[in-house]
Amino acid sequence: MNVSDAVKARRSIRGFKPDPVPPELLEKIFDQARFAPSNCNTQPCHTVVVSGQARKDLQAAIFAEMSAGKAPSSAFTPGDQNLTGVYKDRQYQCAMDYYGTMGIARHEKDKRFALMMKNWEFFDAPHVAFISMPTSMGPVNAVDVGIYLQTLMLILVEHGLAxxxxxxxxxxxxxxxxxxxxxxxxGIICGLSFGYEDIGTQINQVIMDRAPLSDLVQFVD
Known part of the structure; x- marks a missing residue:
C-alpha cells in the first residue's frame, strides 16, 4: 500500500471487532509512529495505550464520573468551540451526515445522546490511546501532535487496522x-480508539465528504 492509498483508505471507524491486536504488532506500530517529525525535534507527544481489563475499568470509571454529574474538564480548548462561518457549517453537516446514516432524526434527543455516549465506550474498540502534550505548549506544538496522529493512523491502515x-x-x-x-x-489533547473494523456495521457506513480543492488550496505562480 502506498501513502496515497492509505490516506484515501483511512476513515473514522466507529464499529470494531472485539479481537485485540497482538502485543508484538502494537509495539511495532507505535515504534514506527515515533519517527513522525516535530518542530526542532522536540517530540512533545506522550501516548498511553489502554487495553484489556484496564480499558474496561477505565470506561466504567468515566461513566461513573459522568453519572455523578462531573463536568467535562479539558486541558486544551475543544476543537468544536468558537466555530463560525463555513467551519460551523461543516461541523453541522458532519453531525447531520452521522445521525442521518444512523437513522436518527434531529428531534430524537435520546437516540442522539446514546450515540454521543459511544465516545466514552471507545466505540467498543479493544484499544484506546490517549495522546498528551505539556500544557505550557501552544498551537504550534499541537501541530506536532497532529503530524504524529496522522502518521499513527496511516500506519494502522497499513497493518489492516482502523x-x-x-x-x-x-x-x-x-x-x-x-x-x-x-x-x-x-494535558490530554485527544484520544484514539482503534482495532479491527467490524465491516458491514451500520455505524461504519458514515462517509464524510471533503471540500473541493479550490476551497482549500491556492496555487500562486
Whole structure:
C-alpha cells in the first residue's frame, strides 16, 4: 500500500471487532509512529495505550464520573468551540451526515445522546490511546501532535487496522491519569480508539465528504 492509498483508505471507524491486536504488532506500530517529525525535534507527544481489563475499568470509571454529574474538564480548548462561518457549517453537516446514516432524526434527543455516549465506550474498540502534550505548549506544538496522529493512523491502515480520533476523550482525564504514568504537566489533547473494523456495521457506513480543492488550496505562480 502506498501513502496515497492509505490516506484515501483511512476513515473514522466507529464499529470494531472485539479481537485485540497482538502485543508484538502494537509495539511495532507505535515504534514506527515515533519517527513522525516535530518542530526542532522536540517530540512533545506522550501516548498511553489502554487495553484489556484496564480499558474496561477505565470506561466504567468515566461513566461513573459522568453519572455523578462531573463536568467535562479539558486541558486544551475543544476543537468544536468558537466555530463560525463555513467551519460551523461543516461541523453541522458532519453531525447531520452521522445521525442521518444512523437513522436518527434531529428531534430524537435520546437516540442522539446514546450515540454521543459511544465516545466514552471507545466505540467498543479493544484499544484506546490517549495522546498528551505539556500544557505550557501552544498551537504550534499541537501541530506536532497532529503530524504524529496522522502518521499513527496511516500506519494502522497499513497493518489492516482502523481507528477513530476523538477530541471527546480529553474531557474526563482524571481517571486516565490514575492508571497511566503521564508526564507531570501534560494535558490530554485527544484520544484514539482503534482495532479491527467490524465491516458491514451500520455505524461504519458514515462517509464524510471533503471540500473541493479550490476551497482549500491556492496555487500562486
Amino acid at each position: 481507528s477513530c480520533p476523538q477530541g471527546a476523550l480529553a474531557f474526563y482525564p482524571d481517571e486516565v491519569f490514575k492508571i497511566a504514568n503521564i508526564p507531570e504537566g501534560n
